[in-house]
Amino acid sequence: MTRRVLRRLLALMTTGIVLASTACSAHPAAGGTALTLWHGYTEQEADALVKLAERWNGEHPDQKVELVFDGGNDTALQKTLASFVSGDPPTVAYEFGSSITPLSARPQTADLTELVKENPDFAWDDFFPAVRDAATVNGHIYGLPALVDNLALVYNKKLFAEAGLDAPTAQWTWDDFRSAAKRLTDREGTRYGWAYVNDGSEDTVWRYLALLWQAGGDLLTPDNTKAAFDSPAGLQAAKLLRDMAVTDKSVYLDQGDQQYLNLFNSGRLGMMWTGPWDLSGINDDVNYGVQILPGKLNHSTIAGPDNFMLFDKSAQQRAWPFLQWLLSPEIHLEYATQTGHLPLRKSEQTLPGYPAYQQKYPAARLFVDNLSDNVGKARPNIAQYPEISKVLGTAVQGVLLGQTDPADALAEASTATDRILAGG
Structure with a gap:
């Protein structure tokens, strides 16, 4: 799934068709x-x-x-x-x-x-x-x-206890989530509260879509002819990412090399938004829990x-x-x-x-x-989606790196998306 799809993806890759061994x-x-x-x-x-x-x-x-x-x-x-x-x-x-x-x-x-x-x-x-x-x-x-599959919140119980934090609940809000991530992060940059895949791929986009939906927003208009994410909901989601990654510095930005799981296993990451594909990769000595994603207006996830x-x-x-x-x-x-x-x-x-x-x-x-x-919406099955994903992935990446203002990033991505949908 790109990636939504780097997950559960297998390491063995070749350039040609390999007949079964x-x-x-x-x-x-x-x-x-x-x-x-x-x-x-x-x-x-x-x-x-x-x-x-x-x-x-x-x-x-x-x-x-x-x-x-x-x-x-x-x-x-x-x-x-x-x-x-x-x-x-x-x-x-x-x-x-x-x-x-x-x-x-x-x-x-x-x-x-x-x-x-x-x-x-x-x-x-x-x-x-x-x-x-x-x-x-x-x-x-x-x-x-x-x-x-779908996304949920996976957290390290030991790190939560050491930080004096109660375990995440099904009622957790974005504020609860942000506060916990800050407390789980050390100032030396050796431990982070949360991780986000920030290579600009679909792996970057689909986590943003969950936030967008939690705030009551949509990716496109109902007829799939215009962008809809440049909205109050879209801006709230983008600002949360900016505030956590840039202001709080509580987010490990994974550049697509899937290091977040290694950090989680080594006790250097408190929380990750991931799916069942990563559970088998968590070490036996890591005491972890799973909870639904924190929410703004709802607790939407993405499948x-x-x-x-x-x-x-x-x-x-x-x-x-x-x-x-x-x-x-x-x-x-x-x-x-x-x-x-x-x-x-x-x-x-x-x-x-x-x-x-x-x-x-x-x-x-x-x-x-x-x-x-909590799976109430899906990404649109339209031919232009891969292009839209690239545009939005670049926008989210810029916000997380602090290179682009959230409002400007969404406005530019929205204009590009409308052009893609119009065949430009």
Whole structure:
């Protein structure tokens, strides 16, 4: 997710298509026509996906699936577009949610709307709204949900106690948050209250969007024709960032190298806004807690869903049974329990295996509740969004560095966004 998306992104990246290795593949046996599924997973996620594919292939010798490791999810879009040029696209590929708009405009991409409607047992409405929104462009379904996450407040309990601070609550305001960050920060610059990814990428933008929504603002007008963030709400959000980073100096500005997690593990960072992808990277000796994001008018968070997309239209009917099985409540909960991913469907919480999932990942409960309680808005699935994200990311970066006045930064970004939306 860019990044919203540097999170959970895997370190192994290549410049070309890398066919699956023994550790990351599920090669079909002889017989039957294999469907190819490109993915960028390694380690436990790849292991879990391989085991499921092997099970499917053993039980469905005429509907086999071949997993192909594409070198890393971070470059999936570029490699998919390259496959269109070569004329050899995958049947299915794992794609970031931000990729659905450019891919939906390509003739190779399958529109899955009718397929979903023709299969009511797929229970489209059972998926959390955030993942349905991320899979839909202009009312058409181009993706099947593959992953969902969201932001919450993760804090170091030991540092809070040492600073004489009570733990964050679900009623925390921005003022509470700012005050705690100041008290957690030392004057020598060796410990910070909070961290913010400030490389100007989508990782910079999506945290700002959560603040914007918490103040009652919007990114664009309802018809997606004009910028709406140059508003009192947008200015409040930008000023909070400026006040904390520039005035209080309580924010570690991560330049996209993901050092904030190392700081958290070493006791040099009190709080971070992150998602379930980072929980497995927290050291066992760090006593941490998870709480919903502090709020202004509300406690809005932002979700980052990804999708499985189909690019061989002639294989839609053949691919559907596997994807329907893979994304069924029972199978996905099994996968989530092995990987720590969040449930995609509301019904997964009612299954007999869900208590075991909660016991294994106790912090996941809040992220799951967030999907229903605090994910109310989504980034727009419009072709211009990547350009708008770059403009807004640069504006937020300038504010955090103290190089640009918040009002000026938003005004300039708003003008640029209107020009982008107008096709300029």
